[in-house]
Amino acid sequence: MIRHYLADRVLFILFYVINTAAIVLVAYLSLLFAGLEQPWSEFTYMGLLALFFLLLGLAIDYARRRPLLKKLLEMEKRNPLPLETALELETMQVPSREAFLFIGMLRRYQERYREELDHYKAMQEQHQIFVNQWVHHMKTPVSVISLLTQQGKQQLEDQGSKTFLDEINDENDRFRHGLELMLHLARLDHFAVDFVADEVDVVALLRELVNEEKRQFIRRNLFPEIRVDTKDPFVYSDQKWLRVVFHQLLLNALRYSQQGKGDRITIAVFKEGDATLVEIQDRGIGIPAHDLPNIFSPFFTGDNGRKKTESTGMGLYLSRIITDRLGHSLYAHSQVSEGTTMTVRFSSRTLHDR
Known part of the structure; x- marks a missing residue:
């Protein structure tokens, strides 16, 4: 903190030293031109006296400013910085008029920001x-x-x-x-309020969703296939929000499958170590490689969105936000003309650290 204080006053210290040296030089030249003896001990005394008053002035000024500097350095480490910063600074003794004006301006700015935020x-x-x-x-x-x-x-x-x-x-x-x-x-803004963690049977939930969309399967001549390769299909999650994710992934599989060709949409539930994975795989048009990094971005529709006018670019974004907040993982694997596999991964620590 002292180092920062001195760094801010380097210019002042430099001019003070130059001024003192100039005074000593003038005294020396005056005695020299008058033909008098130069009292070097007095010159040394003048320099030491000037140095003493410089250090004394800096020490007094530093002591006055130290509480404010200490508080500012402490606030710098806070993340995020609270909106009560100006009020907190106003309770301190302000060392200068400049600091007083700055804190007052900061308070007015934060008050205006709070009003706009509330609005x-x-x-x-x-x-x-x-x-x-x-x-x-x-x-x-x-x-x-x-x-x-x-x-x-x-x-x-x-x-x-x-x-x-x-x-x-x-x-x-x-x-x-x-x-x-x-x-x-x-x-989504009220996610925490509308969140209930419980043990969810993902197989029963998926079968319920497939049955709910059976008319779409018939209409599009597609066949659902549910494969369960685990005796423990239960995960810890919020059933209502998880239903939204699975429903959106199933609708995407229906929408982007080859219509009327009798293809299958495969839903697989299996274990991978301590984790439970749910894969929803279609054999449709696939996603181009250059679009894959952006499919979870809001309003992104990509090349397929231009072919399917019903695409909004919000379904996968919503699914990723929900899975992230639930503590799950959602990722995609796809190849053009071969299909897309969307995977939801439930780790063994899901929800326990949330």
Whole structure:
């Protein structure tokens, strides 16, 4: 701390030394031109006296500034720096007018920042409330449309009309999935509040999701295959959030598989050491190698997104955020024209350190 203090006053010390040397030099030249004897002992005394007052002044100034410097160095190590920094500094004795003005300016800046932050949080909460209410209101017409199309298929005998109703139902399902994605994204800010750790049977959960999307499998002529190579399919996680992840990965597998060709979507649950792995593999169009590093970025759709207009670029981003917050791992392996494998890894320490 003393080193920093002296480094800030190098210029002052230099000018003080030069000034003292100039005074001694003037006295020496004056005596020299007057033909008088040069009193070197007095010159030495003048230099030592000047040095004494320099050190005394620096010591007094350092003693006055030391508490503030110590506090600033302590705050520098804090991460993150709290918004009460200015209030904390104002409680100290300020050593100079400059420091007083700086602390006052810092306080006004932090007050303005806090006001803007509170305003932003209020707007964000209002937006989330609006989104949640809007999504819940829209679920009702979505359910009604689904019910009406099913009733229409039962009442109509014309195959063309049934096909038309199937297309309406498919678009309705896309809308429903979009609403669910929007709702989950809005709830991410309250993840900790809406989190319940429990033992989850991943096989039962996956079978439930496959059964829920069975109409999509039939419609796209795809076949689900669940392989279980472990006697312990239980993991520690939050079932509701984990369901969102698996559902999104399953929808992606359905969406990017070769449609109408009778391919399989394989879901494998197995052990790897102490970890439990869940793989969802399709045999679809695959992901280009240059797109793989970015598939978990928000709004990234890549080359496949240009071919599939229904892609939003938010599904895998949401899945990665959820798995990270749950303490799991999510990664992808893919080759063009061969398919994609999405893997969720549950380590033996999952949730225990969270």
